[in-house]
Amino acid sequence: MYQYDSYDQAMVDARVEEFRDQARRRLDGKLTEDQFKPLRLMNGLYLQLHAYMLRVAIPYGTLSGGQMEALADIAEKYDRGYGHFTTRQNIQYNWIKLEDAADILADLSRHEMHAIQTSGNCIRNISADHFAGAAADEVVDPRPYAELLRQWSSFHPEFTYLPRKFKIAVIASEKDRAAMRLHDIGIRIVSRDGEVGAEVYAGGGMGRTPMIAPLIRDFVPIDQLITYAEAALRVYNRYGRRDNKYKARIKILVHELGAAEYTRQVEEEFAHMLAVGVEPPREELARIAAYFAPPAFVDGPKTLDRSDPDFALWVDRNTHRHKHDAYVSAVISLKPAGGIPGDATAEQMRVVAKLARDYSFDELRVMHTQNLLLPHVRIADLHAVWSALDAAGMGAPNMDTIEDIIACPGLDYCSLANARSIPLAQRISESFAAKGRTEVVGELKLKISGCINACGHHHAGHIGILGVDKKGKENFQLSLGGSEAEDVSLAKITGPGFDEDGVVAAVETVTDVYLGARQDGERFLDTYRRIGMEPFKEALYGG
Amino acid sequence: MKILTGNDLRSGAVTWWNGNGWSLFVDDAVDVGDEAEEILAREVATRRVNVPYVIEATIDAAGHVRPAHIKDRVRALGPTVRRDLAVPTADKTGWDWVI
Numbered sequence: 100m101y102q103y104d105s106y107d108q109a110m111v112d113a114r115v116e117e118f119r120d121q122a123r124r125r126l127d128g129k130l131t132e133d134q135f136k137p138l139r140l141m142n143g144l145y146l147q148l149h150a151y152m153l154r155v156a157i158p159y160g161t162l163s164g165g166q167m168e169a170l171a172d173i174a175e176k177y178d179r180g181y182g183h184f185t186t187r188q189n190i191q192y193n194w195i196k197l198e199d200a201a202d203i204l205a206d207l208s209r210h211e212m213h214a215i216q217t218s219g220n221c222i223r224n225i226s227a228d229h230f231a232g233a234a235a236d237e238v239v240d241p242r243p244y245a246e247l248l249r250q251w252s253s254f255h256p257e258f259t260y261l262p263r264k265f266k267i268a269v270i271a272s273e274k275d276r277a278a279m280r281l282h283d284i285g286i287r288i289v290s291r292d293g294e295v296g297a298e299v300y301a302g303g304g305m306g307r308t309p310m311i312a313p314l315i316r317d318f319v320p321i322d323q324l325i326t327y328a329e330a331a332l333r334v335y336n337r338y339g340r341r342d343n344k345y346k347a348r349i350k351i352l353v354h355e356l357g358a359a360e361y362t363r364q365v366e367e368e369f370a371h372m373l374a375v376g377v378e379p380p381r382e383e384l385a386r387i388a389a390y391f392a393p394p395a396f397v398d399g400p401k402t403l404d405r406s407d408p409d410f411a412l413w414v415d416r417n418t419h420r421h422k423h424d425a426y427v428s429a430v431i432s433l434k435p436a437g438g439i440p441g442d443a444t445a446e447q448m449r450v451v452a453k454l455a456r457d458y459s460f461d462e463l464r465v466m467h468t469q470n471l472l473l474p475h476v477r478i479a480d481l482h483a484v485w486s487a488l489d490a491a492g493m494g495a496p497n498m499d500t501i502e503d504i505i506a507c508p509g510l511d512y513c514s515l516a517n518a519r520s521i522p523l524a525q526r527i528s529e530s531f532a533a534k535g536r537t538e539v540v541g542e543l544k545l546k547i548s549g550c551i552n553a554c555g556h557h558h559a560g561h562i563g564i565l566g567v568d569k570k571g572k573e574n575f576q577l578s579l580g581g582s583e584a585e586d587v588s589l590a591k592i593t594g595p596g597f598d599e600d601g602v603v604a605a606v607e608t609v610t611d612v613y614l615g616a617r618q619d620g621e622r623f624l625d626t627y628r629r630i631g632m633e634p635f636k637e638a639l640y641g642g
Numbered sequence: 643m644k645i646l647t648g649n650d651l652r653s654g655a656v657t658w659w660n661g662n663g664w665s666l667f668v669d670d671a672v673d674v675g676d677e678a679e680e681i682l683a684r685e686v687a688t689r690r691v692n693v694p695y696v697i698e699a700t701i702d703a704a705g706h707v708r709p710a711h712i713k714d715r716v717r718a719l720g721p722t723v724r725r726d727l728a729v730p731t732a733d734k735t736g737w738d739w740v741i
Contacts, residue, residue, distance in 0.1 A: 126652065128689040146692060148717050150654035179727060194727075196653045439723055510713065511721035519716075519741075521723045571712060573741070599741075 100163055100462060101246050101390040103211045110254065111208045114215060118142045119201035126198060141221075143214025144200050147514050151195040154217040155207060159227035159245040159269070160188030160465040164452035167463055169210040171448035177203050182448070184433060184441040186505060186556055187266070188226050188465040189217060193512055215253065220261045222252035222332075228270040228277050229466040232391060233428045233474040235420045238290045241271035243388040244297070244324060247379065248286075250387075251325050258332055262339030263347035265332070266304075277467060278583035280312045281305055281559060283349045284331060286324070295321045301331055301361065302353025305553035309589050310350040313358040315365060323369075326378045330368035334361065394460035399425040399479045412538075413485050413496040421475065429459075429484055431471040432495040432503070436532030437525050440506045441469030443493075450491040458484050469505055470498070501536075501543040501610070502528040505556050509549030509566060510573070516549035518566025518573035523547055526603050540610050543623040546581075559583035561624045562609060563590040564602060575602035579609065579635055580627045591632060594640050605639055612638045643673035643701060646681060647714060648694030656717045656729070657691060658707075664691055668718035669732050671699065671707045706733040715740045 103111070118138070125135040139145075143154040155170070162170075170190055174182045177199045178192040185191055195203065207213055216223055225245045232240040248267060252258065258265070268277045271288035279285035285300035296318045303312025319327045335349045338356075353361045401424050405411040418427040431451060434440050443451070451471055455463045458480045464472035471493075476484055488494040497503045504527065507513065509520030524547055531537045546560030550567075557563030563578040574596040581590030597605050612635050613623045621629070646659035657664035658671035659681060665671070674681055678696040685691050698710035709715050719736050720728035728736075 131686075131689065132692050146649055146654055148713070149656055149720060150649075198652050510716055511723050514713075516713075519722060521721075525723065568712075571710075573712065 100161055101158075101242075101387060107211070107250075108208070111211075111213045111215070114142070114213065115201060115204045115208050118204060122197060122201050137219070139200070140218040141215070142200075142204065143217035144195070144197075145218060145514075147193065147512055148510075149512065150193060151197055151200065152512070153192045153195045153200065153203060153214055154185070155190050155192075155212060155214050156217050156224040157188050157190060157212070157465050158249050159225055159231065159242050160229050160467070161231075161242065162463040162465065164455040164461045164463065166210050166212060167448050167452040167455065169206060169212070171445040171452070173203055173206060174445040174448065181442055181444045183439075183508065184443065184465050184469050184471070186467050186469065186507075186554060187224055188229070188467055189224055190465070191508075193508075220263050220265075221259055222255065222261075222265045222267065225249045225252070226266070226268045226277055226282075226467060228272065229464045229472050230276060230419055230428055230474065231271065231464075232393070233419075233421050233426070234272055234274075235422045236274055237272040237422070238288055239271050239295060240391050240393075241269045241286075241288050243384060243391050244286070244288055244321070245269040246387050246390075247325065247384055248328065251328070251379070258336065261332075261336055262341045263344070263349075265335075265349065267328075273585060275583070275585040275587065278556065278559060280587045281309070281556075281583055282312065284328065285312050288321070289318070291318055297321065297324050297327075299327060299331070301365075302350045302358065304348055304350040305556060305558045306348065307345060307551040307553075308348075308350065309553070309558040310354060311587050311589065312350075313353070315358060315362040322381055322384070323373065323378060326372045327365075327369055329377055330365050330372050333368050333372075334364045338364075394462075394475060396423040396426060396475070397477075399477050401425055401478060403478055403481055407482075409489075409496070410482060410485055413489075413494060414481060416496040416500070417498045418476075418481070423475075425479075426475050426477055427481065429473045429476045429481065430466070430498045431473065431488055431493050432497055433470050433493065434497055434503050434528065435492055435495050436497075436502055437529035438492075439521050440504050440524050443471070447491050447493060450487060450493070454484055454487055468498075468503060470503070497528075497537060499542045499544060500538070501531050501540050501545050501606075503544070504528055505544075505546040505560075507548050507555035509547075509555075513549060515552055516566065517568035518549050518575065520547040520549040520555055520564075520566060523564060523575070523599065523602065527606055530603065530607070536610070540614065541622060543610070544582075545606070556583060557581070558589050559587075560590055561622070561627070562606060564606075567596065569596065573599060575599070577602060577605050577609070577639070579632065580624065582624055586624075593632065593636055608638050609635050643699050643707075644675060644678055644696050645671040645699045645707065645709070646674055646678060646685075646694055646696055647671070647709075647717065648685075648691040651690050651692055654692070658718075659685070659694070666729060667731060668707050668709065668729075669705065673701075704733075706735075708739055712741065
């Protein structure tokens with residue numbers, strides 16, 4: 100794992116003290132809320148429905164056990180004993196007091212974490228494949244490149260006030276497990292004739308105008324990646340619309356210019372930037388990469404005792420093939436049936452931290468699906484890991500099933516939301532679990548957003564649900580056919596919306612249509628793509 | 643009736659104007675009638691409350707205050723999915739009308 104050097108630590112510590120002074124002046128009445136708001140947002144401190152909310156950055160979702168314990172301590176000491184893991188691989192605390200905020204940031208800094216650039220019109224936390232460094236199918240570990248991008252984008256003076264927020268994802272496999280093409284910039288690390296480089300996609304995103312990022316460069320030599328990213332950002336920063344918040348994301352610029360013209364301008368800027376020489380020296384990448392050297396894997400059993408059916412189901416559902424055949428990556432479900440997606444108590448965080456120490460080289464990941472991950476677990480240790488997770492309420496065998504729902508905080512917490520997301524997730528997961536339909540349905544990614552900002556990724560759901568306000572009442576639009584994976588697509592709305600009971604029933608209805616039409620081996624998404632929307636609409640709305 | 647609400651500067655907690663100050667309990671909210679803007683200006687100047695605003699509400703026969711908009715009803719009670727963290731209220735029927 101990357102460890103702060105003296106520059107990193109000094110920068111974060113200085114920011115903590117700067118914010119401490121800003122918060123003190125606000126509490127003393129020397130700053131108005133209008134003056135203070137942009138300052139607190141730069142440090143991840145929002146004001147939500149019930150309290151301040153602090154969003155902590157977890158770069159590319161990687162944590163040590165000690166960092167997870169620090170997050171647990173913060174949940175207990177300053178919040179109400181729990182935290183919420185997000186689709187940006189971050190954690191949010193919902194009940195923060197302004198007078199505690201600087202102390203929390205100081206605690207985070209002691210554990211090499213911060214909340215910088217988790218808000219505002221800047222480059223946000225860099226996300227990555229949660230299986231990075233472990234997946235059997237990756238070309239290389241993408242995290243050194245994500246860390247290089249993190250360092251480049253942190254406090255980058257030119258990109259502190261972009262037209263709008265900016266999100267970057269990095270992967271290094273054909274499989275896309277990071278919604279890469281639904282980012283402002285998506286980067287896939289590839290190998291061509293033995294040389295490592297990057298495919299670069301630009302102009303994707305969700306929100307009110309969802310778009311899939313087109314490929315703008317099929318190979319950027321890896322020692323020019325930062326220069327290319329800088330060029331792509333420069334063109335956006337120069338021409339991105341600042342007159343209309345709803346048209347300010349890069350996806351609008353790329354769409355309006357056309358991918359070819361945007362690319363031409365980026366290439367022109369890239370040529371100029373190459374001459375200027377902004378690329379970090381290769382030694383810096385080598386220095387960073389050394390922190391991500393593979394752990395000392397050891398050989399061991401490659402098979403396990405599957406006589407316990409509950410354990411066997413969990414292994415089948417929640418483990419992922421590792422590059423070392425005596426290991427797997429184990430998904431820790433934060434989606435108990437009827438639970439709140441992404442929430443973990445301080446006690447659960449400590450259980451996870453201990454498991455990381457004991458069984459996964461002290462490494463953890465936060466998944467964009469709002470689950471956690473032990474990246475390197477010996478097959479021989481799997482039963483012990485599962486037993487501990489199950490005892491702590493985190494052993495649900497439901498990865499990528501209809502119980503593994505992504506849901507934003509919605510109107511239960513978020514000041515932007517129009518409708519509640521969490522209760523829908525609770526009712527749907529509980530219903531499918533109770534009826535024993537989860538395994539019958541198989542892979543089905545259901546994603547729920549409580550407003551058009553799409554933090555719950557509803558555009559990319561095999562089934563998506565969007566909550567809207569209809570004359571003061573919650574109303575829910577159902578959509579089908581989205582995917583955030585390598586077969587990326589945007590979901591289409593089925594028709595008129597439903598009330599809460601209606602949309603829960605509608606999800607049952609569309610899964611019934613799927614089960615009735617499914618051919619051998621088809622996922623829900625495959626069946627939808629084969630038969631189209633009409634049979635689903637027919638079942639939902641009649642002739 | 644028109645009532646005032648905001649968030650406490652220090653804690654961020656939802657607060658309601660009770661005629662003399664800011665209360666954590668929606669039932670303490672008072673009708674400010676035509677004085678909303680004047681009170682808001684004064685309270686913003688004191689910098690004790692964040693972004694206060696005026697909302698429509700009703701009051702029932704038992705004296706319980708119910709904000710008109712769903713968002714403010716959720717603010718009044720707390721997350722519907724964590725009732726263990728809810729604001730204590732004298733209105734035992736609160737969860738019946740919040741949504």
